[in-house]
């Protein structure tokens with residue numbers, strides 16, 4: 001893609017690249033040398049800049065710290081087999097960012113600054129994109145209310161930042177999840193579809209309780225009746241029931257995952273039937289009893305897929321059959337990896353190749 005904006009760059013004279021142990025990457029540990037920063041005030045976005053990654057200085061009255069006007073995205077750049085760098089589904093991430101920001105009454109960074117700024121940033125820090133299978137540069141764009149004024153109000157000032165850092169392949173052993181029927185993550189009419197900070201803070205306590213009982217994550221249910229499955233932790237929930245890929249339909253309490261959408265599309269490409277429909281707890285329990293459920297997994301950018309081994313429903317543990325490389329979630333994950341690394345045709349035009 002040709003860039004039309006040229007964002008001023010202040011180069012980091014002290015690269016930390018040689019401090020990274022690329023053989024032992026840890027999620028969230030390393031951040032690359034530069035970040036993009038752009039401020040909003042007096043009704044307009046100012047000039048974006050790419051600057052050395054550094055701490056921020058904030059007034060204690062900064063509105064975003066108090067009333068939760070913070071929105072983020074999570075996306076990845078991959079090193080392709082030919083060495084070029086690919087930012088995956090940048091447009092779809094931007095569109096979701098816009099929806100989240102609107103819901104939180106926040107200023108929306110222009111598309112060119114998001115897309116071209118990100119491309120320029122990744123081009124500059126491309127040596128930070130790891131190259132082993134499944135590894136990536138995780139990218140974190142976010143906006144927070146930066147106006148320094150106490151008192152509850154919609155902020156008139158915002159700061160938009162993008163930074164990134166190398167992360168390992170997160171292949172995990174199949175996880176144990178607990179169907180949560182007391183606490184809720186997101187309600188009808190609420191902010192569950194938005195990637196806003198408060199949704200995550202609010203999920204910690206019920207997740208901690210589940211962890212104390214020996215589960216890795218909660219499987220959220222709807223806030224009204226606690227009968228229908230919504231999401232699995234910070235991932236969309238997917239099941240293979242009766243040989244169909246089944247996932248709850250999008251709503252204002254379910255986040256529209258880019259991974260969810262990609263996997264549904266790839267399943268159709270592979271000739272697999274998909275079904276976006278409500279999945280009740282009763283149906284899940286019945287499917288275990290009838291042995292019609294063969295897979296359950298979470299889908300999200302960080303882990304791509306997180307296979308589920310055990311689901312606790314109303315106090316009883318149900319186990320999924322053992323998985324193999326022939327399991328649908330493994331085939332989908334492999335196909336996605338082949339597209340992202342340029343080893344098969346990118347027929348859906350998901351890749352955005354940087355220099």
Ligand SMILES: *Cc1c(COP(=O)(O)O)cnc(C)c1O
Nearest residue numbers: 234235236255257258259300301
């Ligand atoms: C980010 C997120 C997902 C996954 O979305 P992706 O675009 O696939 O990364 C799912 N659920 C929640 C609550 C999330 O925050």
